[in-house]
Amino acid sequence: MLSPQWLRSFVVLAERGSFTRTADQLGLTQAAVSQHIRHLEETLGPLLIRRPRQIELTPAGQALLVYCADLEQAEKRLNLRLAGEDDRQGEISLISPGSIGLSLYPLLLDLQAAHPGFSVRHRFAPDQDVLEAVGNNDFELGLVTIKPDDPRLDARHFAQEPLDLVIPAEGTVACWEDLEKLGFIDHPDGQAMASRLLSRVLPGNRGIRSIACKGFVNQVGLILEPVARGFGFTVIPRYAREAFARPEAIRVVEMGPGVVDSLWLIYRAQWPLSARSRFVASELASRLTGEALEGV
Template structure:
């Protein structure tokens, strides 16, 4: 049941003034209009007033309605203050990304939080399809995608480049297809697709990734390199995921001129320009990604 806001203002004013005449003068209404507003409320809620020649008393229902009027006024005042507040004040910024770039960005976000008291970061790892859906449905303000979306509802900006890497245990070689057969493949949810894209360039004419012995699988981005470090196999993984692994000395990246480099795209809804708070976070991350090769070696 929705109550007319004008009726509620009239009722609250009547409680403050204690008189139909004074309430009408204050509201710029006729006394008959004030009485009509109260009657409409009583048709909805039952008796609200006890009228006497000298004063007005409120029934229990009338007192409950007065409390509702105060709560509604307070809520409206808070809403107006929130809308009038500058949007670069501390608060929450939400970001959703694929796992590899997320491993790179999350420490940077924590760095920014330490420097900007009051900032709250809500970060989620998700595949591209989920990133796209969550940003379109306004559940996250910012997203990063590995595939550039073609959707007029999205503002899309180039964010970073991320090469795919062939990673083997430290000290091992992968100069020939037979070396990969001997090592065995450590798979992950995108492993077959990534390995096919990179290895088809490195080893043209080879039988294909599905012909390699599989020595393991993990769907946790932070654990894919653990079996590689333990010399149980090799994998193909994005650079940012490899750089996030703690024991770099136990890994070796096999370099080659035949590279596969993915572009990453920063997205947000076009209809709602980024708040200054979110823009500050986005600019900080973009600048950090430009300098990222200088922070962590290839």
Template sequence: MLNPHWLRSFTALVEQRSFTRAARHVGLTQAAVSQHIRYLEEQFGALLIRRVRSLELTPAGAALLDYCNEIDEADKRLRSKVSDAEADKGVVSLITPESVGLALYPLLLTLQQEHRGLIVCHRFATDSDVLDAVLRKQYELGVVSFEPDDARLASEPLADEPLELVVPAGIDVQNWSDLERLGFIDHPDGVAMAPRLLAQRFPGNPGVRTVPQRGFHSEIALVLEPVARGLGFTVLPRHARQAFARADAIRIVDCGTPVVETLRLIHRAEWPLTARASWVVSQLRKRPPFTRGSVVVGSG
């Protein structure tokens, strides 16, 4: 790597167009600046054409100036990433399950509108993929539906998200056999979510795996389409149901006391969150549905 002092002398000389002014600019003697330019020219050949009262860059000099500018821009990007001075500017990266993401992403976009220097990178993923992405430092923040037991991860409660049993409109569900006739529309977290809610509504049931599977979709926002067409039932978080446009085509089965998942915000435990991430989290906590003590969505 080139000596940064040599490069500083070179860029000062290009800007000031004078060895005397360049030396004054960098706080060195004129002889020192001349020596730095000589060291660079020994490696790259002539960098400057010296004329009376002016300097002209050679092609090698222009290439070296581009290199110096690239280093300067990289330095600025680095300082921006680690600086706490402007918490509402720069990139914040977040990976979440799709359901809570459907509630989070509009809020993140609103923050971007209010703070144009903020850049949001958000991805939907399953709980296991969220853990992996945060551990690999691909995303700074993640949201999962359980408390991780990995010492490399710090976690804190974010909100509670109720689960719902959703059937086609007009279908009356009284017994487990009604669900068996309908069949199950699965999604990536479906088999994990369903037992907790179904055990409350149908105690002693033989388990959702005994119910015929009528379909599967990896996008939770689309799972309700086959339900709306009468092809089966599903269990999913309330916000995914509320995001479905055809509300009149589905029905929520009353399962008594709500069964909720406590969503937890996670990040690497070995170092503190960046100022940007901390600021974004604080802003989200001021806005429904993530204010303290709230569930992810309302009951409507």
């Protein structure tokens, strides 16, 4: 059987690349670290290629590192199960797109303030990263804009999120030419969102690529800043627009039937959610939309 202490020494050595730094971090002697690695290699074969100033993992070493990561995830799942009955205590791990995240993060902090036993870990990420993170057990809860077909994941409808056409507060838009005069503020999903919305409200238009791009921002919390300063218009999810700190500097243009996306709460299907995550998911949905979350 592989000793957890041997494995810990191996993982830190793979991370730090030095027996000296590994020993310092673990509070051991270099001889003790070397002995741990020797025990592992006696069982598994060569794990390291030792060079004067660095080490390199062999294929067996790479495989052992993956095994160690799997053990760590298994331990996290065990702790989650063991602590899962307390719905006011423990870590809340949520990964979501930035737009909805801007609205959810303050609500998460409100819950933590009301229940100090909570610890909040929230990451902003695109849909694909959310799917991978929840599928790999890195986060217990995730939000995505497209319902997944991954059999490992369960999905529940969480909220509706319209797309908003946002212009400077003093601007006016009644036709395509008005948008051309303003220019477009792009972001990573900007052209796709603008194409979807503008094809609805201004059918037969010349396409978003025909409008001059007046700027590009890849931070969701900053997308509306150039709009507020009068540099152009953009199309952005409503929750991101509602989180903007200077709403008086922008205006939403309502022009006929819009585009409304669904947001899906996802989690692993193979085991039940912890009690605290069920509580938090329900609270977030209720505070954000005023409606209870069904089926979690």
